Amino acid sequence: MTIEVRFFAAFRDLFGGRSRDLAVGEGATVGDALAVLCDTAARRRELFAGAGLRAHVVVMLNGAPVGALRGLATPLAPGDTLAVFPLLGGG
Amino acid sequence: MPDFPIPGYHGRVLVADLSLGEIRPVPLDPGTALSYLGGRGLATRLLCDTIDPACEPLGPDNAFVIASSPLVGSTAPTAGRGHMVFKSPLTGVIGTSNSGGTWGAAFKSAGYDALIVKGAAAEPVMIDLAPGRAEILPAGHVWGKTTHETNDVLAADAGPGRPARILCIGPAGENLVRFAAVANDRNRVYGRCGPGAVWGSKRLKAIRVRGREKIAAADPEKYKSGQEQAIYLLKQAPVTKRLMRDLGTAGLVELINLIAMLPHKNFQDCLHRDEDVDRVSGETLAKTLLEKAGSCYLCPIGCQRHTRVAGRDGGEERGEGPEYETVVLTGPLCGIYDLAAITRANYRANELGLDTMSYGGTLACAMELAERGLIGPEETNGIDLAFGSAEALETLVGLTARREGLGAALAEGAHRLAAGRGRPELAMTVKKLEIPAYDPRASFTQALGYMTSPTGACHLRGGYAVSLAFFGGAKEIPRFSLLQAPIAIRNMQNMGILQDSLGICRFTGYAFSADPWARMASGVTGRDLSVAKLEEIENRVATLERCFNLGAGATAEDDALPDRFADVPILVEGRERRVTREDQERMKRDYYAVRGWDAAGRPTPGLLRALRIEEARR
Numbered sequence: 018m019t020i021e022v023r024f025f026a027a028f029r030d031l032f033g034g035r036s037r038d039l040a041v042g043e044g045a046t047v048g049d050a051l052a053v054l055c056d057t058a059a060r061r062r063e064l065f066a067g068a069g070l071r072a073h074v075v076v077m078l079n080g081a082p083v084g085a086l087r088g089l090a091t092p093l094a095p096g097d098t099l100a101v102f103p104l105l106g107g108g
Numbered sequence: 109m110p111d112f113p114i115p116g117y118h119g120r121v122l123v124a125d126l127s128l129g130e131i132r133p134v135p136l137d138p139g140t141a142l143s144y145l146g147g148r149g150l151a152t153r154l155l156c157d158t159i160d161p162a163c164e165p166l167g168p169d170n171a172f173v174i175a176s177s178p179l180v181g182s183t184a185p186t187a188g189r190g191h192m193v194f195k196s197p198l199t200g201v202i203g204t205s206n207s208g209g210t211w212g213a214a215f216k217s218a219g220y221d222a223l224i225v226k227g228a229a230a231e232p233v234m235i236d237l238a239p240g241r242a243e244i245l246p247a248g249h250v251w252g253k254t255t256h257e258t259n260d261v262l263a264a265d266a267g268p269g270r271p272a273r274i275l276c277i278g279p280a281g282e283n284l285v286r287f288a289a290v291a292n293d294r295n296r297v298y299g300r301c302g303p304g305a306v307w308g309s310k311r312l313k314a315i316r317v318r319g320r321e322k323i324a325a326a327d328p329e330k331y332k333s334g335q336e337q338a339i340y341l342l343k344q345a346p347v348t349k350r351l352m353r354d355l356g357t358a359g360l361v362e363l364i365n366l367i368a369m370l371p372h373k374n375f376q377d378c379l380h381r382d383e384d385v386d387r388v389s390g391e392t393l394a395k396t397l398l399e400k401a402g403s404c405y406l407c408p409i410g411c412q413r414h415t416r417v418a419g420r421d422g423g424e425e426r427g428e429g430p431e432y433e434t435v436v437l438t439g440p441l442c443g444i445y446d447l448a449a450i451t452r453a454n455y456r457a458n459e460l461g462l463d464t465m466s467y468g469g470t471l472a473c474a475m476e477l478a479e480r481g482l483i484g485p486e487e488t489n490g491i492d493l494a495f496g497s498a499e500a501l502e503t504l505v506g507l508t509a510r511r512e513g514l515g516a517a518l519a520e521g522a523h524r525l526a527a528g529r530g531r532p533e534l535a536m537t538v539k540k541l542e543i544p545a546y547d548p549r550a551s552f553t554q555a556l557g558y559m560t561s562p563t564g565a566c567h568l569r570g571g572y573a574v575s576l577a578f579f580g581g582a583k584e585i586p587r588f589s590l591l592q593a594p595i596a597i598r599n600m601q602n603m604g605i606l607q608d609s610l611g612i613c614r615f616t617g618y619a620f621s622a623d624p625w626a627r628m629a630s631g632v633t634g635r636d637l638s639v640a641k642l643e644e645i646e647n648r649v650a651t652l653e654r655c656f657n658l659g660a661g662a663t664a665e666d667d668a669l670p671d672r673f674a675d676v677p678i679l680v681e682g683r684e685r686r687v688t689r690e691d692q693e694r695m696k697r698d699y700y701a702v703r704g705w706d707a708a709g710r711p712t713p714g715l716l717r718a719l720r721i722e723e724a725r726r
């Protein structure tokens with residue numbers, strides 16, 4: 018299946034674009050998709066600390082933070098949109 | 109003046125009566141100081157002791173109070189804020205506002221903990237403060253000048269010595285625009301609730317301060333342990349270490365759009381084209397306008413945006429901003445995605461002394477009224493008032509500050525503008541304060557924050573749901589939890605009271621919460637200001653603010669969102685979302701209970717006793 022991944026702020030430079038379509042296997046999870054994306058050591062280092070996400074990385078699936086779903090184990094469906102951005106501040 | 113027994117305070121409050129032309133110091137009561145700390149807490153207490161909450165906000169019976177805190181002017185990071193409290197001419201309830209820069213620290217070093225200004229002068233005046241000296245001086249020579257001109261003139265004629273810091277109003281305050289601001293260090297702004305109009309009604313143009321009085325900590329070891337921890341954490345946390353400096357607050361634009369919370373056309377919906385949002389994003393700002401980041405007093409975060417933009421008639425203009433709120437409320441909320449126009453209007457608003465947030469909310473309301481034929485072409489004088497008109501944004505800012513043409517109606521704020529045309533429900537306000545740039549239908553937590561903020565719809569006083577829902581990590585509060593919203597919002601409001609009462613910046617909250625502050629405050633004062641003690645102070649201040657508002661005539665019915673948010677849904681994560689009246693009632697009831705207020709939102713006599721609040725001490 019194909020999902021869309023969108024990048025924000027510094028992640029645009031890291032992943033070389035604003036968004037891309039990503040092919041993942043049936044039954045793939047958020048963690049699987051991110052593993053496919055992180056095809057270099059630098060990319061892996063920026064997103065992951067061990068098996069989990071780094072503290073300042075926020076990943077959202079269709080507008081909901083994956084932390085509030087099932088984390089990296091959240092299953093994907095065709096046409097889903099994954100957004101990857103750094104923690105932001107403001108108000 | 110006897111030596112004040114508590115380190116961290118000077119023990120002096122200045123009282124200026126502009127009707128009498130008198131200014132003199134009075135002792136600060138030590139019990140009051142420790143019960144209300146400083147900043148917002150202390151200023152609220154002193155205001156309640158000075159005015160009748162039912163007074164006319166633009167009359168001589170209103171007053172404003174500016175207070176510092178035991179930490180202001182110390183080496184604590186960001187501790188340079190002054191906090192101002194007054195009865196708001198926009199909302200009719202308590203008004204509270206602060207700003208960064210350096211003025212707050214300079215005020216403290218002039219040797220005062222707080223300043224109360226009451227009465228009204230017959231001619232324009234300014235207040236001049238230095239250690240051991242407090243004077244009321246004529247200010248006719250700067251009346252009519254912008255905040256920048258006033259700053260520069262008054263700083264230059266201060267004479268030799270330490271640099272003088274200026275807090276002043278611009279033409280908008282002089283003309284009693286209900287959302288006029290007070291500015292210091294040129295572009296730092298006490299924006300919300302219309303403090304500039306209160307100053308204008310008193311014919312007070314400026315307060316100039318300078319000084320060199322230092323604060324010594326009672327327990328330097330304890331103070332240092334908190335201060336060093338705070339600085340360490342600010343340098344560790346990604347947001348405070350780098351991200352705020354890189355993108356500023358406008359970095360939020362794209363994210364808030366992604367979570368369907370970015371308002372559009374006076375909150376008619378949250379639908380934007382991605383390419384439009386892109387034109388006003390923090391990234392675009394950083395790439396096209398940003399010259400450099402800047403910092404307030406002792407701030408390692410550095411979120412200020414020093415920018416430059418092409419002028420309307422060629423040439424180049426330099427200034428500061430825009431911030432997230434300004435970008436969205438004078439941009440997409442008005443259907444405008446022209447970052448250069450937004451930036452220029454922001455520059456003008458800073459110079460004229462206008463709150464960009466209320467200006468954007470009021471302009472969006474005017475655009476909807478025009479769309480519905482309730483503001484006709486005969487009133488607009490040829491200005492295109494359709495949604496999307498950058499011309500309206502840039503032209504009306506000056507007309508509003510000067511109350512000319514349609515600007516006279518805008519100067520009254522969105523509520524009075526819409527009510528004057530028989531359609532008060534088209535004003536997107538709570539307690540007549542224009543709603544910030546987060547649609548409350550996209551978060552119950554945010555909705556409750558707007559409803560219960562003491563000042564009306566404010567994300568800084570009411571609580572800020574975005575960081576709770578998306579940046580909380582393991583502690584995330586889901587955005588649609590009726591159950592969790594009341595306690596989450598109470599806690600966040602209390603944290604805001606603490607930050608405002610210590611005179612420190614909100615954005616430190618992205619690195620740490622109360623503990624380092626408790627150690628710094630305890631270390632400076634040598635008193636027990638543990639986290640638990642501070643919580644008691646936070647609850648005391650929240651309840652005293654409530655008492656003020658009830659005294660000003662507010663009721664539980666005012667703790668509600670405009671009809672649009674209950675009646676017209678927006679689409680969030682594929683679901684229609686609104687905040688029904690039943691949901692509002694339920695959250696409100698639970699919130700009152702969490703605060704210890706009765707079902708009508710009134711603090712009970714038992715609570716007032718427990719918190720040792722004497723309601724009126726006048």
Ligand code: SF4
Nearest residue numbers: 208404407409411613
């Ligand atoms: S974070 Fe920004 S607003 Fe806060 S003190 Fe620092 S520069 Fe000023």
